[in-house]
Amino acid sequence: MSGGLQIQNVTKSFGALTVLRDISIDLAPGEFLVLLGESGCGKSTLLRLISGLEEDHDGSILIGGKNVTHLDPKDRNIAMVFQSYALYPHMSVFDNIAFGLRIRRMSKAEIKAEVGRVADVLKLGDYLQRKPGQLSGGQRQRVAIGRAMVRDPQLFLFDEPLSNLDAKLRGEMRTEIKRIHHALNATIAYVTHDQVEAMTLADKIVLLNGGEIEQLGTPEELYMQPDTLFAARFIGTPEINTLACTITRDGDGYMAKIGEVTLPVPTHAARGAIADGTKAILAVRPEGLSVGVGEGFVTTDHSVELCEPMGSETYVVLNFNGEPVRLRAAGLVKLAAGSTQSITWDFKGAHLFHPNTGQHL
Amino acid sequence: MFTATAQTQRRLVIIGFLVVPLMLLTVFSLYPFAQLVWFSLTDWDGISPEKTFVGLANYERIFFEDQELLRPLINSLYYFIGSLMQLALATYFAVILNRGLPGSNVYRMLLFMPFVLNSVAVSIIFRDFLQIEGGLDALMVMIGLGAFTREWVQDPEIVKWSLVFASVWRYLGFQLLITYGALQAVPQDQYEAARIEGASEWQQFRFITFPTIAPILGLQIILSTVGSLEVFDVPFLITGGANGTKTFIMATLQEAFEFRRVGLAAAMAVILLCFVMLVMVIQRAVFDRGGTK
Ligand SMILES: Nc1ncnc2c1ncn2[C@@H]1O[C@H](COP(=O)(O)OP(=O)(O)O)[C@@H](O)[C@H]1O
Ligand SMILES: [Mg+2]
Numbered sequence: 001m002s003g004g005l006q007i008q009n010v011t012k013s014f015g016a017l018t019v020l021r022d023i024s025i026d027l028a029p030g031e032f033l034v035l036l037g038e039s040g041c042g043k044s045t046l047l048r049l050i051s052g053l054e055e056d057h058d059g060s061i062l063i064g065g066k067n068v069t070h071l072d073p074k075d076r077n078i079a080m081v082f083q084s085y086a087l088y089p090h091m092s093v094f095d096n097i098a099f100g101l102r103i104r105r106m107s108k109a110e111i112k113a114e115v116g117r118v119a120d121v122l123k124l125g126d127y128l129q130r131k132p133g134q135l136s137g138g139q140r141q142r143v144a145i146g147r148a149m150v151r152d153p154q155l156f157l158f159d160e161p162l163s164n165l166d167a168k169l170r171g172e173m174r175t176e177i178k179r180i181h182h183a184l185n186a187t188i189a190y191v192t193h194d195q196v197e198a199m200t201l202a203d204k205i206v207l208l209n210g211g212e213i214e215q216l217g218t219p220e221e222l223y224m225q226p227d228t229l230f231a232a233r234f235i236g237t238p239e240i241n242t243l244a245c246t247i248t249r250d251g252d253g254y255m256a257k258i259g260e261v262t263l264p265v266p267t268h269a270a271r272g273a274i275a276d277g278t279k280a281i282l283a284v285r286p287e288g289l290s291v292g293v294g295e296g297f298v299t300t301d302h303s304v305e306l307c308e309p310m311g312s313e314t315y316v317v318l319n320f321n322g323e324p325v326r327l328r329a330a331g332l333v334k335l336a337a338g339s340t341q342s343i344t345w346d347f348k349g350a351h352l353f354h355p356n357t358g359q360h361l
Numbered sequence: 362m363f364t365a366t367a368q369t370q371r372r373l374v375i376i377g378f379l380v381v382p383l384m385l386l387t388v389f390s391l392y393p394f395a396q397l398v399w400f401s402l403t404d405w406d407g408i409s410p411e412k413t414f415v416g417l418a419n420y421e422r423i424f425f426e427d428q429e430l431l432r433p434l435i436n437s438l439y440y441f442i443g444s445l446m447q448l449a450l451a452t453y454f455a456v457i458l459n460r461g462l463p464g465s466n467v468y469r470m471l472l473f474m475p476f477v478l479n480s481v482a483v484s485i486i487f488r489d490f491l492q493i494e495g496g497l498d499a500l501m502v503m504i505g506l507g508a509f510t511r512e513w514v515q516d517p518e519i520v521k522w523s524l525v526f527a528s529v530w531r532y533l534g535f536q537l538l539i540t541y542g543a544l545q546a547v548p549q550d551q552y553e554a555a556r557i558e559g560a561s562e563w564q565q566f567r568f569i570t571f572p573t574i575a576p577i578l579g580l581q582i583i584l585s586t587v588g589s590l591e592v593f594d595v596p597f598l599i600t601g602g603a604n605g606t607k608t609f610i611m612a613t614l615q616e617a618f619e620f621r622r623v624g625l626a627a628a629m630a631v632i633l634l635c636f637v638m639l640v641m642v643i644q645r646a647v648f649d650r651g652g653t654k
Contacts, residue, residue, distance in 0.1 A: 053553050074559035086550035090572040099568070100558035151558070 003064035004029040004187050005050070005155055010059035012045055019045050020211045023059070027189070027204065032181055034198040035191045036234070037208035043191040046208070047157050050189060052076050064154040079148035080157040083164065085140045087132040087147075094128040097146045104151075118146045121183065122176075138169045145177070149184065158190040162197065174200055195235050199223070207231055224349065229281055229358035232351060238286045238315060238326040244355060247278045254352075256282050259321040263298055269350040270361040280361055281353040284345065289327035291316065291335070294344035301342050307335040318343065400627035407623035419628035430616075430629065433609045434636075436521065436596075437589045440608075443525035444585035448578065450529070451536035456566060458537075459544040469541070473534035480531075484598030487527040488514070491599070517604050524606055528595045532588075536581055543577040544570065579648045586640050590633060609633060 005027040012020040019042045027033045035043045048054035050061055052073035060069040068076045079100075087096050094115055101111045119125045122142045132140055141161060148156055161177075162170045178201055181188055192198055198205050199219045207214040207222060207230075215222055215231045226232035232240045245256035247265075254265045254274065265282065274280070293299050302318035302325065314333040318325045318341065325343070335341060352361040365373070401419055403412040423430045454472060458465045475483060490496035491513040498510045513523045547570060555565050593610040596602065602611045609629070617626035 051557060053556065073553075073557045078557060080554065080557050082550045082554060084548065084550055086548065086554040088551060088555075088569060088572075091568075099555070099560075103559045103564060147554075147558075 003062070003066070003154065004031060005033070005189060006062040007046075007050070008060045008062070010046070010049060010057055010061065012042075012049060012054070012057040018211060020049070020057075023213060025206055025213075025216065027187065029064075029187050030185045031187060032201055032203045033189045034202035034205045035189065035208060036195060036198040036205050037193065037214075038234075039193055041208045042211045043193070043208055044159055047080075047159050047189060047191050050155070051078055051080050051157050053080075077154040078157055079151055079153040079155075081141075081144045081148050081159070081161045083160040085132070085144040085164075087140060087143055089132055092129050092131060093124060093135070093143050093146075096132065096143055097124075097150050100147065100151045114150050115146075118150045121149070121180065122146050137165050138173060141165065141173055142176070145180065149180070154187065156186050156188045156190075158188065160191055160193070162192070163194070170197075177201065196237070199235065207234060226283075226351065227360055229283065229353040232283050232353070236285060238328065241284045241286065241289070241325050241327075242353075243282045243284075243320060243323055243325075245280055245282045247274050247280050247352065248276050249274075256280070256352075258282070261300055261321070263300075263345060263347070265347050265350055265352065269347065270352045272361065274352070274361055278361070279355050281355050281358075283351040283353060284347065285349055286327045288346045288349055289325065290344045290346075291327070291329050291333065291341055292344060293342050294346075298345045298347075299342050300345070301340050303340050304335045304337050307333070307337065309333065397627050397630055400624055401631050403624045404622075405624045405627075406621040407617060408621070412624075415624065419625045420632070422625065423628055423632065430612060430625075431609075433607045433612045434590070436606065436608050437592065439521045439525050440528060440589035440592050441586060443522075443529050444532075444589055445582070447529040447533050448536055448581055448585065451533055451581075452540050452574070452578065454533075455537050455540040455544055456570060458541055469537070472537050475531045476534040476538075478531075480594040481598060483531050484527070484595055487530075487595075488599045491523050491527075514600060515604070520600065520604050520606055524596045524599060527599065528592065531595065532585075536585075539577060539581060540574060543574040547573045576648070579644070583641060583644045586644070587637050590636055590640070 005025070007023055007025040010020060010023045011018065023046060025033065035046060037043050045054060049057050050063075052068065052071060052075075060067055062068065063076055063078065088099065091099065097115045097118055098111050101114060106114070115128070116125075119128060122145060124139070124142055124146060127135060127139060127143075132143065135143065141164075144161070158177075162173050165173060174197060177190075180186070181201075190197075190201060202219050204216070205219055205222050206216050209230055214234075215227045217225075222231060222235050226235065229242065233242070243256075243258050245258045245263075247270075248255045248257065250264065253267050254269070256263045256265045263282070269282075270280075300320075302320050304316065305319050305324065306315075306317040308315040309332045311332065313331065314329045314335075316327050316329055316333070316335060318327075327343070353359065354361055400412070402414055402416060404415050404418075405412040454468075458469055492498075493512055493515065495513075497513060498507075501507055501510050511519050514520050551569050552565055555569055560568065591610055592608045596606045596608055597611055600606045602608070602615075607615075610633075613626045613629040613633070616622045616629065
């Protein structure tokens with residue numbers, strides 16, 4: 001099967017409000033695409049454009065190699081799972097899943113076999129005669145996915161399918177969706193504002209910001225090589241540490257001056273050369289920091305603002321010249337608030353960003 | 362100081378809230394009803410201080426002796442058929458308006474307007490509209506249908522439908538509004554899901570809209586059945602009951618105040634009441650079965 005999904009220079013406006021600007025994405029068959037971004041950045045709109053529920057846009061959309069820009073939703077060979085599930089409340093689970101097949105006038109025996117197959121995959125066999133109102137959130141979600149699976153579409157669209165579930169169920173359904181993706185070898189476009197979902201599910205992440213693509217890449221690329229400060233901040237918990245600094249050249253590397261403190265930063269923290277005296281934002285993931293003095297690394301002293309033991313790890317926030325610095329310590333660690341602690345810095349994965357544009361230097 | 366347990370207080374509140382409605386109900390519904398039943402068993406003329414108990418004589422007369430008295434009930438059938446067409450139309454318009462097309466608010470207003478107009482005004486408008494060479498004829502001539510004009514009110518074959526038409530025009534907006542309200546409760550994403558699955562407009566209506574609004578439609582059928590048994594204002598004002606358009610209520614009023622047979626009229630009212638109750642019981646039974654299935 002060739003095709004997948006191609007979005008070419010798509011721009012969408014509602015009246016004077018431009019919601020999406022020049023979006024281009026290329027998704028190979030069987031790939032899992034996550035559209036990630038804050039609420040209101042246009043994720044749903046993009047998904048609805050792909051589905052054909054929303055029309056009148058510039059650019060073109062290809063599904064399975066076929067230009068569907070001007071086709072009705074029903075002719076695009078897609079299936080969609082809605083945030084609200086959008087199940088038909090007066091139909092049983094069986095009828096909900098069978099609906100699309102009935103519309104397509106499949107024979108009774110075939111419908112029964114198909115629904116049975118899907119119910120097996122989703123472990124819904126015991127609930128087929130129930131109404132959606134009699135199911136739990138997770139079960140409803142599975143019915144919604146079942147309704148999408150049953151027609152064997154070219155492309156699956158998910159709009160924040162897990163956001164109505166509690167944390168535990170969300171984790172389970174995430175695994176479930178991943179499993180279904182592998183089992184069906186399906187091509188999926190998945191909208192979420194949750195970066196954990198994006199990191200765990202995606203083959204490819206499109207990070208949207210204000211209707212434009214902030215960065216497009218694999219989860220590793222977005223995490224390890226963020227193009228912008230926005231991307232760096234959006235991905236990863238705890239959030240990446242950012243400190244305003246002034247850069248000077250120092251032998252093989254740079255020195256980042258933050259207030260009275262000077263930290264040595266390797267040259268690969270910037271993608272290009274930086275002139276002396278450049279103002280920058282130094283960004284270091286929490287895992288680049290550790291409590292205590294480490295051999296051969298830079299160490300600084302800071303007072304503890306917050307210490308949250310969570311069992312397997314402890315979340316610590318320290319005060320660096322009034323800016324918060326976040327890190328995780330392994331195991332249960334107790335640090336008194338206000339006490340001064342030594343921190344060891346590892347700048348291997350550090351980044352330097354432009355303080356105004358947020359672009360990677 | 363007076364103190365009461367929470368339970369006593371609750372009882373006092375409940376009784377307090379019940380007193381007024383129960384009193385009103387007794388004074389304005391139960392007592393008149395008892396009186397009505399009592400009158401129906403007498404030969405009272407409505408004025409004289411004397412009433413003679415006559416047993417079921419009035420009922421006997423209505424059912425077995427004077428068949429003319431029940432005849433106007435047949436006219437209710439026209440209004441009932443009319444109300445079914447009205448409901449279909451109201452649902453159709455409501456579904457279209459629910460699409461949120463530009464200007465749909467204006468249309469909703471226009472369709473609802475007749476309902477807020479005064480009955481008398483509506484009826485007078487229609488009387489003139491349906492006159493020979495009146496508004497309707499003029500309109501038909503204008504659009505080239507002049508050959509099809511009829512004596513809308515004078516022709517006994519047509520007049521009933523003319524009145525039904527006036528009544529439909531008047532009450533359409535009300536049903537439309539109720540149906541529209543029910544439609545608004547259907548989440549849009551169900552339609553979107555169905556569109557993606559390839560459901561046509563009709564299939565969307567058949568499988569999503571209709572099941573959701575069916576209970577409301579059922580209620581409206583009950584209301585309009587009862588309504589068609591009780592039609593009064595529109596035919597009274599347009600034809601005054603002439604030309605075979607008398608309805609049962611008109612006949613009842615005529616017996617009571619024109620022929621001074623209040624006892625007989627009371628019996629007719631009781632019969633109508635029984636009919637209405639019967640209709641409701643039957644329809645409730647039908648609906649409950651449909652509802653739990
Ligand atoms: N039908 C519409 N008409 C006008 N504006 C809309 C419409 N749908 C979405 N928008 C606007 O487009 C922007 C993006 O919306 P949406 O795609 O739903 O965001 P997201 O799903 O990322 O939260 C929002 O500012 C929203 O107000
Ligand atoms: Mg959204």
